[in-house]
Amino acid sequence: MARPLKIGVDATCWHNSRGYGRHTRGVLGALVRMDACNRYVFLVDAEPTSLPAEAEVRKIGSSLPTAMAASANGHRAIPDLWRMSRALSAREFDLLLFPTIYSYVPVYSRAKKVVMIHDVIAETFPDLTVPKIVFHCLWKTKVALGRWQADAIVTVSEYSRKGIMQQFKLPRERVSVVGEASDPTFRVLDDPQPSARLRSLGIVIGGRLVVYVGGFGPHKNLDRLVAAFAGLASQTEFSDVNLIMVGEYQREVFYSSFQKVKNIVQELKLADRVIFTGYLADDDLVTLLNLANVLVLPSLMEGFGLPAIEAAACGCPVIATKASPLPSLLGESALYIDPTDDQAITWALNQVLTSEQLRTQMRRDGLAAARELTWEAAARQMVCVFERVVGR
Numbered sequence: 001m002a003r004p005l006k007i008g009v010d011a012t013c014w015h016n017s018r019g020y021g022r023h024t025r026g027v028l029g030a031l032v033r034m035d036a037c038n039r040y041v042f043l044v045d046a047e048p049t050s051l052p053a054e055a056e057v058r059k060i061g062s063s064l065p066t067a068m069a070a071s072a073n074g075h076r077a078i079p080d081l082w083r084m085s086r087a088l089s090a091r092e093f094d095l096l097l098f099p100t101i102y103s104y105v106p107v108y109s110r111a112k113k114v115v116m117i118h119d120v121i122a123e124t125f126p127d128l129t130v131p132k133i134v135f136h137c138l139w140k141t142k143v144a145l146g147r148w149q150a151d152a153i154v155t156v157s158e159y160s161r162k163g164i165m166q167q168f169k170l171p172r173e174r175v176s177v178v179g180e181a182s183d184p185t186f187r188v189l190d191d192p193q194p195s196a197r198l199r200s201l202g203i204v205i206g207g208r209l210v211v212y213v214g215g216f217g218p219h220k221n222l223d224r225l226v227a228a229f230a231g232l233a234s235q236t237e238f239s240d241v242n243l244i245m246v247g248e249y250q251r252e253v254f255y256s257s258f259q260k261v262k263n264i265v266q267e268l269k270l271a272d273r274v275i276f277t278g279y280l281a282d283d284d285l286v287t288l289l290n291l292a293n294v295l296v297l298p299s300l301m302e303g304f305g306l307p308a309i310e311a312a313a314c315g316c317p318v319i320a321t322k323a324s325p326l327p328s329l330l331g332e333s334a335l336y337i338d339p340t341d342d343q344a345i346t347w348a349l350n351q352v353l354t355s356e357q358l359r360t361q362m363r364r365d366g367l368a369a370a371r372e373l374t375w376e377a378a379a380r381q382m383v384c385v386f387e388r389v390v391g392r
Contacts, residue, residue, distance in 0.1 A: 002037075004037055005037075005386065006041065006093055006095075007041065007386070008087075008088050008092075008111070009042045009055070009096075010097065010098045010104070010105070012066035012067065012103045013066060013067060013102060014044060015049075015067050016102075017248060017279060018215060018248075019118065019306055020102050020103075020118065021067070022183075023116075023118070023156065023180055023306070024100065027379055027382060028052070028055075028099065029052050029375065030376050030378065030379035031383070032052045032055045033052065035379070035383055040055040040056065041055065041058060042056065042057045043058050043084065043087050044058070044059055045060050045062035045066055045084065046059075046062075046066075060084050062083065062084070066080075067253070075135065085108070088109070091109070094112065095112045095114065095389065095390060096109065096112070096113045096114070097382075098113070098116060100116050100117075101143055101146045102118075104146045112152075113150050113151050114152045114153075114154060115146045115147070115152075116155065117160075117164055118160065119163065119302070119303025119304075120163040121303065122139055123167050124163070124167075125219045125300060128255070128300070129217060129219060129255055131255060147168060147170075152174070153170070153175045154175070154176050154178050154382070154385055155175060155177060157180075157329075159303070159325035160177075161177055176384075176385050178381045178382045178385065179373060180304050180309065180378060181378060182370055183310075185282050185283070186286055186289070186313040186314050187286065187314060188290065188315045188367070189286065189287065189290045192287050192291050193205070194287065197281075197284050198284055201275055201277050203277075203291070206240075207241065208242070208293045208353060209241070209242055209288075209293055210229060210242070210293065210296060210349065210353075211246065211288060211292040211296070212225060212244070212246065212295070212298075213246040213247065213307035213311070214297065214299070214307055215247055215254055216256045216258040217254055217257065219301060220298070221300050221321075221339050222261045222298070223257075223260070223261060224345060225345060226261060226274070227264070228349060229273075229349070230270055231346050232346065232349055233273050241353065242273050243275070244274075245261075245277065246277045246278075246285065247277075247279070249276065262276065285310075289310065289311050293317070293359065294316065294317045294318070294319055294349065295316050296345065297319070297320045297326070298345055299321045299323065299324070300321070300340070301324065302323065304324070305324045305326045305329075308334065309370055311366075312334070312366030312367065312369060313366075313371075315363045316366070317334070317335075317352050317358075317362035317363060318330060319334065319348040319349065320336055322336045322338055323339055330365075330366060331365070333361075333369050334362065335351060335352065335362075
């Protein structure tokens with residue numbers, strides 16, 4: 001019988017509220033529950049709350065948690081990087097896992113190293129993600145070091161795998177896929193009713209809702225979404241439709257164009273038709289997706305597009321960008337748009353909002369597609385990567 005592995009995990013992105021954090025919590029939570037053969041040690045730099053009981057947790061001192069310090073206009077302090085690097089470089093570990101290149105630090109260890117690169121959005125759209133030259137150079141250096149040290153590179157979809165292979169000129173065998181899924185809390189509710197939080201934002205029963213969930217980075221293409229909504233909102237038959245934009249914008253660490261989007265809303269006189277919710281807890285988000293008529297994800301690129309999967313799991317129809325793996329994940333249950341086509345979003349919204357039959361079909365097929373994706377399957381994919389890099 002093979003000796004159990006002692007696996008050191010950089011869990012500093014556990015508390016990140018965006019896709020990195022969701023993927024980390026989903027795949028690592030399933031991994032430590034199902035993999036009783038190996039021992040997992042989570043290294044964190046914030047208060048270790050809600051971490052799985054099956055893993056050993058070690059808190060490493062830090063002047064500022066990675067989830068806050070590793071921002072588009074900032075960087076982690078050298079002493080913080082050194083402390084985390086030294087902790088991960090301990091000889092006790094057989095394997096090291098970095099769930100995202102976002103929180104990667106160089107290590108000095110003979111342990112095998114698995115590094116996740118979720119997408120190549122920053123490389124494809126540098127001006128829209130890390131526009132300041134000094135921080136873009138730091139990003140490129142970090143990604144290059146991570147690739148160089150990695151015994152295996154992991155990403156979240158076949159779409160991202162192809163992008164990584166092309167961007168960094170890597171052979172296919174160097175990059176593996178560990179997918180994503182919606183959390184079980186994303187589900188169809190029997191009688192969804194707006195919570196106190198949603199009611200305080202003006203979200204009530206009655207009227208149709210178009211929802212966006214995600215960040216406000218320029219590559220999310222939200223100016224086009226607002227422009228498309230403005231075209232619909234001016235028509236009498238869509239006078240009851242509101243646009244709900246969900247996402248953190250007050251304490252955002254990634255590059256954000258929130259103020260630009262808000263200004264466009266005001267210029268188009270849509271302030272009474274567009275609601276910016278800020279961050280929503282999952283319970284409120286589940287309710288909102290159950291109440292919504294459609295979720296729109298119009299990004300110029302998505303490495304996975306988890307909000308679309310979460311929406312489908314709640315029975316909410318989806319309109320999504322073609323520049324993503326979503327056409328292969330959701331199949332015919334969603335409508336797909338060219339994110340650079342100014343008319344495409346308007347056309348798709350018109351189709352979904354005016355056809356109850358189409359929404360019913362999309363809801364049924366979306367639920368079936370979302371059920372095919374599980375964190376347990378992703379965890380099994382990760383274990384396969386571990387076994388390969390240690391030669392088992």
